[in-house]
Amino acid sequence: MGKKYAPLRDQAYASIKNAIITAELKPNQRIGEEAVAARIGTSRTPVREALQKLEIEGLILKKQGGGFVVKGVVEEEIEDIVGLQCTLESYAGRLAMTRITEEELCDLDHFIELQEECVINLDAETFIRLDGEFHARIHRAAKNARLYELVQSLQDILDRYRAIIFRSHASLHQSVKDHKEMIALMRARNARKIEKLISRHMIRGKNIMKKNLNL
Numbered sequence: 001m002g003k004k005y006a007p008l009r010d011q012a013y014a015s016i017k018n019a020i021i022t023a024e025l026k027p028n029q030r031i032g033e034e035a036v037a038a039r040i041g042t043s044r045t046p047v048r049e050a051l052q053k054l055e056i057e058g059l060i061l062k063k064q065g066g067g068f069v070v071k072g073v074v075e076e077e078i079e080d081i082v083g084l085q086c087t088l089e090s091y092a093g094r095l096a097m098t099r100i101t102e103e104e105l106c107d108l109d110h111f112i113e114l115q116e117e118c119v120i121n122l123d124a125e126t127f128i129r130l131d132g133e134f135h136a137r138i139h140r141a142a143k144n145a146r147l148y149e150l151v152q153s154l155q156d157i158l159d160r161y162r163a164i165i166f167r168s169h170a171s172l173h174q175s176v177k178d179h180k181e182m183i184a185l186m187r188a189r190n191a192r193k194i195e196k197l198i199s200r201h202m203i204r205g206k207n208i209m210k211k212n213l214n215l
Contacts, residue, residue, distance in 0.1 A: 008042040012050035015040055020059050020070055021163045022125065027072035031060060058157065073164070073213055081157055082206040088151045089135070089202060090195040095142035097186045097194055104141050105183060108134065112179050119172045127172055128162045134179060164212050165205045174204070 016036060019025040036047045051068050054060045060068045111134045118127035132155065139148045165171050178201045185194040 008040065008046035009049040009053075011040045012036055012042065012047045013053055016047075016050055016054060017059065020054075021128075021160050023163060025070045027070050029070050030063075031068045031070065033067075059160065073160070073209070075210060078161075078206055078209055081154065081161070082202055085151075085154060085158070086199045086202045088147065088154075090198045092139045092142045092144075092147055092151060093182065093186075093194050093198045094191045095144060095147070096138045097189060097191060099143045100138075100141040100186055104137065105187060108137060108179075108183050111137070112176060112183070115172075115176050115179065119169070119176060122169065124163075124166050124172065127175075128159065128166055131162055131166070131175060132159060138182075161205070161209055164209045167212060168208075171208055175201075178204075 016025070016031060025031065031051065033044045033047045033051070036050075037044050051060060055062055055068065059071055061071050062068055111130055115127055115130050115134070118124070118130065136152065136155075139151045142148070166175070178197065181197055182194060182201075185197060
């Protein structure tokens with residue numbers, strides 16, 4: 001039975017998650033099982049399975065009277081997540097700097113070119129995906145499997161935050177500028193500056209989130 005519903009469950013999961021990340025579904029908004037089921041052409045069972053998965057990931061909350069709502073973003077959670085992110089990302093950046101290959105650096109250069117195209121085309125949705133992949137490649141370049149797992153475990157939450165940060169053209173432009181500087185510092189093997197830059201990059205994002213959410 002589980003195998004029968006798995007593909008439809010994944011479709012429902014992707015549909016709901018994307019709606020949350022892009023703010024199509026707002027914080028505290030109720031998620032209608034029937035509406036989701038009708039949109040992807042399935043029964044309510046796969047939708048329920050998808051909602052259970054999203055609840056475990058912390059993107060939605062189950063109401064006492066039944067049903068689910070989109071979890072709101074609160075200042076305390078932003079501070080906690082960004083604090084943890086700063087520590088892990090800074091360490092990953094410093095470690096990657098000592099282990100990254102020129103081929104991997106050229107790959108990062110290519111990602112920046114793609115992001116610059118998104119800035120020109122005002123394609124924030126693709127930019128968000130590329131931003132996550134850019135940082136993931138730095139994490140992989142650190143060549144520390146446990147660290148990679150820890151950082152990636154925050155990915156679902158960070159995807160939602162990225163959508164909040166990159167609502168403005170200025171944020172997209174600043175992110176590209178920071179990414180270019182990160183690569184330059186990796187090539188220069190400047191550990192102290194790269195840690196400072198990554199922390200500043202994360203804190204800037206945090207402040208943009210709080211401003212956009214009026215926290």
